[in-house]
Amino acid sequence: xxxxxxxxxxxxxxxxxxxxxxxxxxxxxxxxxxxxxxxxxxxxxxxxxxxxxxxxxxxxxxxxxxxxxxxxxxxxxxxxxxxxxxxxxxxxxxxxxxxxxxxxxxxxxxxxxxxxxxxxxxxxxxxxxxxxxxxxxxxxxxxxxxxxxxxxxxxxxxxxxxxxxxxxxxxxxxxxxxxxxxxxxxxxxxxxxxxxxxxxxxxxxxxxxxxxxxxxxxxxxxxxxxxxxxxxxxxxxxxxxxxxxxxxxxxxxxxxxxxxxxxxxxxxxxxxxxxxxxxxxxxxxxxxxxxxxxxxxxxxxxxxxxxxxxxxxxxxxxxxxxxxxxxxxxxxxxxxxxxxxxxxxxxxxxxxxxxxxxxxxxxxxxxxxxxxxxxxxxxxxxxxxxxxxxxxxxxxxxxxxxxxxxxxxxxxxxxxxxxxxxxxxxxxxxxxxxxxxxxxxxxxxxxxxxxxxxxxxxxxxxxxxxxxxxxxxxxxxxxxxxxxxxxxxxxxxxxxxxxxxxxxxxxxxxxxxxxxxxxxxxxxxxxxxxxxxxxxxxxxxxxxxxxxxxxxxxxxxxxxxxxxxxxxxxxxxxxxxxxxxxxxxxxxxxxxxxxxxxxxxxxxxxxxxxxxxxxxxxxxxxxxxxxxxxxxxxxxxxxxxxxxxxxxxxxxxxxxxxxxxxxxxxxxxxxxxxxxxxxxxxxxxxxxxxxxxxx
Numbered sequence: 001x002x003x004x005x006x007x008x009x010x011x012x013x014x015x016x017x018x019x020x021x022x023x024x025x026x027x028x029x030x031x032x033x034x035x036x037x038x039x040x041x042x043x044x045x046x047x048x049x050x051x052x053x054x055x056x057x058x059x060x061x062x063x064x065x066x067x068x069x070x071x072x073x074x075x076x077x078x079x080x081x082x083x084x085x086x087x088x089x090x091x092x093x094x095x096x097x098x099x100x101x102x103x104x105x106x107x108x109x110x111x112x113x114x115x116x117x118x119x120x121x122x123x124x125x126x127x128x129x130x131x132x133x134x135x136x137x138x139x140x141x142x143x144x145x146x147x148x149x150x151x152x153x154x155x156x157x158x159x160x161x162x163x164x165x166x167x168x169x170x171x172x173x174x175x176x177x178x179x180x181x182x183x184x185x186x187x188x189x190x191x192x193x194x195x196x197x198x199x200x201x202x203x204x205x206x207x208x209x210x211x212x213x214x215x216x217x218x219x220x221x222x223x224x225x226x227x228x229x230x231x232x233x234x235x236x237x238x239x240x241x242x243x244x245x246x247x248x249x250x251x252x253x254x255x256x257x258x259x260x261x262x263x264x265x266x267x268x269x270x271x272x273x274x275x276x277x278x279x280x281x282x283x284x285x286x287x288x289x290x291x292x293x294x295x296x297x298x299x300x301x302x303x304x305x306x307x308x309x310x311x312x313x314x315x316x317x318x319x320x321x322x323x324x325x326x327x328x329x330x331x332x333x334x335x336x337x338x339x340x341x342x343x344x345x346x347x348x349x350x351x352x353x354x355x356x357x358x359x360x361x362x363x364x365x366x367x368x369x370x371x372x373x374x375x376x377x378x379x380x381x382x383x384x385x386x387x388x389x390x391x392x393x394x395x396x397x398x399x400x401x402x403x404x405x406x407x408x409x410x411x412x413x414x415x416x417x418x419x420x421x422x423x424x425x426x427x428x429x430x431x432x433x434x435x436x437x438x439x440x441x442x443x444x445x446x447x448x449x450x451x452x453x454x455x456x457x458x459x460x461x462x463x464x465x466x467x468x469x470x471x472x473x474x475x476x477x478x479x480x481x482x483x484x485x486x487x488x489x490x491x492x493x494x495x496x497x498x499x500x501x502x503x504x505x506x507x508x509x510x511x512x513x514x515x516x517x518x519x520x521x522x523x524x525x526x527x528x529x530x531x532x533x534x535x536x537x538x539x540x541x542x543x544x545x546x547x548x549x550x551x552x553x554x555x556x557x558x559x560x561x562x563x564x565x566x567x568x569x570x571x572x573x574x575x576x577x578x579x580x581x582x583x584x585x586x587x588x589x590x591x592x593x594x595x596x597x598x599x600x601x602x603x604x605x606x607x608x609x610x611x612x613x614x615x616x617x618x619x620x621x622x623x624x625x626x627x628x629x630x631x632x633x634x635x636x637x638x639x640x641x642x643x644x645x646x647x648x649x650x651x652x653x654x655x656x657x658x659x660x661x662x663x664x665x666x667x668x669x670x671x672x673x674x675x676x677x678x679x680x681x682x683x684x685x686x687x688x689x690x691x692x693x694x695x
Contacts, residue, residue: 005296010286010292010293010296011292011293013227013229013286013293014286014288014292014293017184017225017227017286017288018206018288018290020169020182021167021184021206021225022206023170024167024168024169024170024184025167025206025207025208025209027170027320028167028320028321029208029209031320031321031322031323032132032163032164032209033164033209033211034131034324034328035130035131035132035163035164035323035324035325036130036161036163036164036209036210036211037050037211038129038130038131038324038325038327038328038331039126039129039130039163039325039327040211041068041327041331041334042066042068042069042072042129042327043069043129045064046062046064048064048066048331048334048335048338049062049064049338050211053335053339057339057342060342060346061342061345061346061349062338062342063338063341063342063345064338065337065338065341066334067334067337067422067426068326068327068330068331068334068422068426071326071330071426072125072128072129072325072326072327074455075128075326075455075458076121076124076125076128078455078459079124079128079458079459079462080121082459082530084459084462084463084466084528084529084530085104085466085493085528085529086104086107086466086467086469086470086473086526086527086528087100087104087470087526087527087528087529088100088101088103088104088470088474088524088525088526088527089524089525089526089527090523090524090525091523091524091525092523098516099516099517099518099522100524102490102500102517103474103477103522103524104493105490105491105492105498105500106477106481106488106490106500107470107473108490108491108492108493109488109489109490109491110153110154110155110156110473111156112491113153113155113489114153114154114155114156114157116135116155116156118158119135119136119156119157119158119159120135120156120462120466122135122158122159122160123135123158123159123162123308123310123462123465124310124458124462126161126162126163127310127311127312127325127458127461127462128312128325128326128458129312129325129326129327130163130312130324130325130327131163131311131312131313131314131323131324131325131328132162132163132166132309132310132311132312132323133159133162133163133309133310133311134159134162134166134185134307134308134309134310135156135157135158135159135307135308135310135469136156136157136159136185136306136307136308137154137155137156137157137302137306137308137469137472137473137476138154138155138156138157138306139152139153139154139155139300139301139476139480140152140153140155141153151483151486152301152480153480154473154476154477154480156469159185159307162309163209164186164207164209164210165185165186165187165207166183166184166185166186166307166309167183167184168180168182168183168184168305168307168309169181169182169183173316175309175311175314175461175464176308176309176464176465176467176468177305177307177309177468178304178468178471180230180305181229181230182227182228182229182230183227183228183305183307184225184226184227184228185225185226185228185307186205186207186223186224186225186226187223187224187225187226188221188222188223189221189222189223189224190220190221190222191220191221191222194222194224198289198294198295200289200294202222202289203222203289203290203291203292204221204222204223204289204290205223205224205225205288205289205290206290207223222289223290224287224288224289224294225287225288225289226285226286226287226288227285227286227287227288228283228284228285228300228305228306228307229283229284229285229286230281230282230283230305231281231282231283231284232279232280232281233279233280233281233282234277234278234279234280235251235252235253235277235278235279235280236251236252236275236276236277236278237249237250237251237275237276237277237278238250238251238252238272238275239272239273239274239275239276240265240270240271240272240273241270241271241272241273242268242269242270243269247273248265248270250265280303281303281304282299282303283299283300283302283303283304283305283306284297284298284299284300285297285298285299285300301475301476301479301480302472302475302476302478302479303475304471304472304475306472306476308465308468308469308472309465310461310462310464310465311323311461312324312325312326312457312458312461313325313457313461314461325458326426326455326458329425330422330425330426333418333421333422333425334422336414336418337415337418337419337422340411340414340415340418341415343411344407344411344415347405347407354401354402354403355401355402356397356398356400356401357398357399357400357401357402358383358398358399359386359399361384361386362383362384362385362386362398363383363384364384365384366381366382366383366384369381369382383396383398459530460530463528463530464528466528467526467527467528470526470528471526474522474524474526477519477522478519478520478522481502481519482502482503482519482520483502483503484502484503484515485501485502485503485504486501486502486503487499487500487501487502488500488501488502500517501516501517502517502518502519503515503516503517503518504516504517541564541565541568542565542568542569545561545562545564545565545568546565548561549561549562549565559588560585560588560590563581563584563585563588563590564581564585564590566578566581567581567582567585586601587601
């Protein structure tokens with residue numbers, strides 16, 4: 001992306017950048033200088049005597065017993081054993097889990113290809129030692145030597161001496177600097193490299209934070225500055241609605257890139273229903289020297305300044321950002337210990353034995369014998385007696401003896417106090433590293449956990465920096481990873497390599513064509529997880545699995561546990577064995593397959609010939625099921641016929657009741673007619689009497 005400025009605009013940008021940088025550097029100079037001194041204090045031999053203390057011990061022994069270095073290394077090792085991993089989560093929590101895993105795999109692949117661990121390790125070490133570290137993200141061509149390959153990848157690079165070379169604008173208050181509008185990154189070059197790169201006379205950038213006056217030799221360097229500036233660009237979002245009610249958002253830039261887009265939307269039934277004015281952020285990058293802008297890099301990928309800061313401990317006091325690492329509070333105790341040990345060494349070196357003191361007359365003609373005694377080891381030594389004026393001997397032995405100075409009692413007590421103070425300030429790491437007899441493993445874990453809590457703030461602040469890394473990476477990926485059908489390498493959480501295809505067309509459930517791994521529609525949140533490294537996780541998993549095998553007797557469970565233990569084994573030549581047991585667990589349904597593994601399993605099921613016994617048993621089962629269905633149908637038919645017979649019987653009985661009622665009415669009518677005529681009743685036959693009785 002390019003948005004070049006005119007010559008006059010570049011001059012104005014340079015002047016404004018120089019003024020802004022000098023204001024930032026002046027406000028942070030004292031604090032950042034302390035960060036630099038802290039890093040030198042624990043990492044450079046002789047740096048613990050820099051300053052006025054070294055001047056007082058000029059021409060005297062200056063010993064260093066650097067205990068701070070070991071404390072810093074312990075924290076660094078703790079971090080390297082508990083790597084921080086970036087995870088992506090869809091904002092609405094629906095339908096994007098697969099794409100979130102793909103994003104995480106692509107980020108791990110970019111980290112692996114660009115050796116990002118070097119950047120992370122350097123940033124964390126500078127944050128722990130001095131209080132401030134940083135790294136950068138940058139897009140570059142996937143293959144620099146192939147002029148036909150326009151594909152780009154994102155790389156993560158270290159920034160060295162971040163405390164004296166990385167500055168954000170003073171209005172940025174967030175720890176991850178997501179609210180920063182400007183950023184300056186200073187890098188050093190030799191004079192020859194500067195001339196070869198820019199073909200210009202050296203004009204160094206004004207950098208005033210350094211500690212070179214105590215070094216024996218310094219290079220002739222030129223400083224250049226990377227300047228990142230956030231620009232707000234007004235933009236209109238056009239909202240179109242389709243025939244089915246779906247909405248589509250189109251930016252002005254989309255119309256500029258595709259002149260036929262408006263006609264295409266109209267032809268497919270979309271009509272504009274509203275507009276929305278927004279301000280879109282973009283990042284402009286410049287390369288500056290002390291005299292001018294060396295290069296206008298234009299608009300870079302992403303919507304964020306691609307510089308990630310990491311802090312040891314951080315706070316604001318008097319509206320100034322302040323930070324420090326694990327060194328600063330222990331520097332005075334370390335200096336005091338060095339001073340005491342140096343003085344003690346000086347005292348012990350003054351005299352190893354008592355030396356006799358003679359007059360010149362006593363040692364005359366015997367001085368060579370005394371001088372060579374420590375070499376020749378004579379059985380005895382001779383001196384001349386002292387003779388008074390009368391010729392009498394007045395003294396035979398030495399006049400006196402030299403004596404080594406006594407160690408002051410206060411120094412011995414102060415040495416013990418200094419040692420205890422350093423242990424308290426540095427976290428008393430010795431207590432957790434020693435293996436004590438007759439102490440349970442649970443107690444050791446509690447001790448180690450207590451020590452970890454003393455240094456957890458560094459891991460926590462580093463996790464915030466990794467989260468910011470994921471946000472910047474995702475923003476850049478939306479601009480870079482846009483080629484339809486592009487196949488890229490992905491790295492899983494267990495270091496397994498996979499292939500990811502961008503904008504892969506797939507058929508949806510409703511028959512419409514959707515696109516998988518489409519960064520243009522990526523709407524993700526970034527989270528981080530802190531835990532042991534992959535190697536430590538595997539070792540712990542194997543131990544837990546082997547322990548669980550002792551408490552179960554189920555053969556199937558034992559088989560699954562043993563397969564999982566083998567799958568997590570580390571060692572030379574065991575990768576094929578791990579793959580075998582993973583496939584075994586996949587076929588057992590014990591673990592969830594990836595997309596590629598699911599396709600392989602489906603292909604295997606299609607290509608595998610069926611067992612004749614399975615076919616026979618399946619046919620027998622189908623025959624038995626058919627017979628059962630026929631028997632059920634016959635039963636239902638018999639029940640239906642029974643119901644039909646019952647219905648006919650009810651109908652017959654109903655007819656009988658109606659006939660009986662009609663017969664009674666006829667009989668009553670006949671009796672009435674006979675009474676009126678005075679005749680006798682007609683006689684009923686026995687059969688009629690029986691048939692006329694009510695049922």
